[in-house]
Amino acid sequence: MSLTGVPLLAAAVCALLVAVVATGYGWRRTGRERFLIRPAGVLLTEALALLVVGLAVNASEGFYPSWAALAPHHEGTTAGQTVPGRLDPLLGQRAGADDGAAVTITWQPDGWQQWHLAAPPVVVVPAGYLRHPGWRYPAIVVEDQAGAGQPAAPDAVLVCLRTAGARDAGILATRLPRALAADLRVTAHSWALVTPAGQAALDRAVLLADPARYRAVALLATDRRPAGPAMPTGTDTTVVRAARGAATTAALRWAGQRIPAPLAAPAALAPYQKSAGPRPGAAPTGGGHGTGQPRR
CATH class of the missing domain: 1.10.287 (Helix Hairpins)
Known part of the structure; x- marks a missing residue:
């Protein structure tokens, strides 16, 4: 229910x-x-x-679009950790000797059959992903757009979905982000969503369920009808009206300009070492009295 x-x-x-x-x-x-x-x-x-x-x-x-949205959301790793995703070894095998090229794979996370998809998602990691094992990348999720399986931005993970049947906002708001965070090195916020304008009402529910996740939304419209309800405040939204292929390319270009740069691994801090003696020129401390102050 x-x-x-x-x-x-x-x-x-x-x-x-x-x-x-x-x-x-x-x-x-x-x-x-x-x-x-x-x-x-x-x-x-x-x-x-x-x-x-x-x-x-x-x-x-649509504050809580599904029962899963009621559960607390926890990322697979905590902030500051740089543990590679579970698919990094597979990506390395696909890349071979050229670890600087973009890699495309068919992604089959646990439970994807319940996501109401016509086929498993297609994931494209950007060039340089394997060369920076400590980096985390923002993601661009694309719904129902043929021919979108190319790198969307120089520094973003692209996820392409083909939906089938009734859609559940909890998939984009909860299940997909959790699965993607376990399999790839992605950030926990500031993603982009490229989706048909006719699904704007459901996508608005996705944004309300996790406001920090998708900060940019490109709505693809092939006619002059309104694109649907307004997106929540704080969401960078655009409506792309063009031929189908041209609209997808323009939307991906726009989304790539709105997402942040990859999150690099934090620099290691130098261990603190306590000085063995007083610093040169430092005033004496403890037990003495200041110059010019009378003794009592």
Whole structure:
């Protein structure tokens, strides 16, 4: 049952109505049990009323597009770590002797069959990815665009998806980022999304679920109709209207200019060494009295 679907909201409304009727029926009881039934009925009715309001607001605004979005989000590694992704050895094999070239692979993370895709995603790592094992790269996610399997930007990981059937905002907001962070060295924020303008409402829910993840969105429109609802405040958004192939190229170029540079490995700090004696020219400390100050 979807978190933003009508069935869940209808079930909550039915439960609220049952609680109201049961509370009214129990309110007329005159025995000692009324001291338990009345407060319990009121509390249950209030809780269900808040649940109905919360579900209605969430269905309208898309704050939590899926059940997975309710779980705390933790990256596979903590800030400052430079452990290579699990696919780095495979990328090295594909690159061979030319470790400075871009590498394209078919990506099959665990559970991708439940992502409502027509085929496994295609991932392209940029030139130089293997030469900098301590770097983390931003990502550009492209939906339903044929011929997009080329490097999108000099310093970005490109992920190409072909959707099939009903789409779930939790895939882009939660499942894909977690899987990509485990398999490749990507950053945890400031990605870009290239998507058809007709899916803008669902993509808005993705941005609301993880505002720091996708900071740039390119909406591809092949006609003059409005591109859809406005994206959340703080999101850099553009609408590209052109022929299909030209629009994809222009959108990727635009997205590549909005994402930040790769995050390099932090420099090692020199260990602190305590001086064995006073610094040259330093004033004496401890036990003495300042010059010109009288003794007491």
